[in-house]
Amino acid sequence: MQSSSAGNRFVPRLLLSPAVATLLLWMLVPLGMTLYFSAIRYNLMSPELTGFVGWANYEFFVTNPAFTDAVLNTLVLLGSTVFITVAFGLAIAMLINDPFPGQSFVRILLISPFFVMPTVNALLWKHMMMNPIYGVLAQVWTFFGLEPVNWLQDLPLFSVILMLSWQWMPFACLIFITSLQSMDREQLEASDLDGATYLQKFRYLYLPHMARAITVVIMIEVIFLLSVFAEIFTTTNGGPGTQSTNLAYLIYNEALVNFDVGSASAGAMFAIILANIVAFFLIRIVGKNLD
């Protein structure tokens, strides 16, 4: 019996193997090359310098004063954007859940920012909203007699978080709206009779019902927000100084501004480690909702 069942599994595995092998190669080749580049001297500005350098690239990347800032900025960016989008996404989804005239139109409006390309989103915010002279926000500030804020200069990281939240909140909202539609009406009615207030219903019925949707939103946002680049590149260029530099931008800076491929590759390895640390905590915290 044992051997025949093992034999039975051989054919499916054989048939699966081309797909698995392709995926493995797809992952392993770039990873291997990055690892290799991170261990050699590889600077496009001085191509004559070559050879194995051990951990030197890593040391160089980590001791770069921008490194700590970049790691912190990455985490702050990630945490704030996820928090803002989930909180506001929930609030708005709950708000427009009950039928009202024009509901479907409002839904479409709400979701549309998600279809704007990241670069376009960043340019819109940079020029239309946040420009300290002709931007909409500046106009509003002036209208109230306040000094217009120079957003990208004075609050660069916050500005990027704002843009990202604007872009990602519709996604969160969309998932939450879908999830709310499967909320059981009779359960809500039962809780009405049990004397639950709106907040209690939210706490004891809506939140548990949406736990899975919230988990999915957080997971997907974390994946995309760990490597935010276009918004930073188009608006602040990581500055002023390193105030809005995240890890992805720092790696870009090493590779394509300083032309130090070796050190950029070492940075990429750090990015992988950071992503895994974040993933580890994420799965510990929210993974139990995905059973």
Next chain:
Amino acid sequence: MAFLKLQNVDKYYGKLHAIKGVNLEIENGEFIVFVGPSGCGKSTLLRMIAGLEVINGGELILDGKDITTTPSAQRDLAMVFQSYALYPHMTVEDNMSFALRLAKVDPAEIQEKVEKAAEKLDLTAYLKRTPKMLSGGQRQRVAIGRAIVRSPKVFLFDEPLSNLDAALRGQTRVEIAELHRELGATTVYVTHDQVEAMTLADRVVVLRDGIIEQVGTPLDLYDHPKNRFVSQFIGMPQMNLLPADFLPAVAEGSAEVGIRPEHMKAVGAEGAALSGVVELVESLGNETLIHMKIAGKHQIIVRQYVRTELKIGDTVGVEFDASRVHRFDSEGLAL
């Protein structure tokens, strides 16, 4: 003074007049059953009592207090839903204690009430499980348990047995009757199943198209239906209806006469008041239903408790008990 009183209550869904001026008085401790065909407004009427539907006209009075516009949370009613509507993320215990916890009742008291209810409903072993891990019958009992721990003024049931299989339905029906006897709580129970209505109710309310057709004890409805509709709705198989001219001897001034199947008897064709052709014989063991056609177009059923030799196509006569004949005028009202 009635405990729960509906005065001329109206309900509109847009243009649809779903409940048309219903008047009903329910006494304290009574078990009232709403029956009627699907879509007649039973659930709507129950949900209006519960406060889940806005009442568009008339008044609803509970225990001397006008609760027409009171939010459901403050009406002190408990409802058992058709889908049970248990909170899926809470254990059985938390489901049952939810209302009391929200009302900030003393935890020791909650504990005691939940344990008592669980014992009564045979749920003690399942208190720590979530609804997912229970069978249909157990979920149903949790829903009832959730209602009884609150000791509400009125229990409302909306077709609570319709999701159970036949055997469990019969058993749960008996349990609900027992529970009502024990607690003596005022109960309004919606069903489309006349067996449930007949066995559970102190009084049955027959509804059609948002109007009450008749209110009465189960046997009262069976023996004295006020109109053609009730006569057809209560009783299985239905009361036989025949145009008056078939039975001139008993019809006297009516348009239609009705006779229940068990008040008829199949006899020899000669000299009988009626005669017809056998179309189908259903032998159920304890009883036999003989379907026949009178004058080629009027279908009637005769029920007898002795077996029969009759076969399809035989011509038979029908005798009936003249004192059990129901007469209806041309509007369908009983004379």
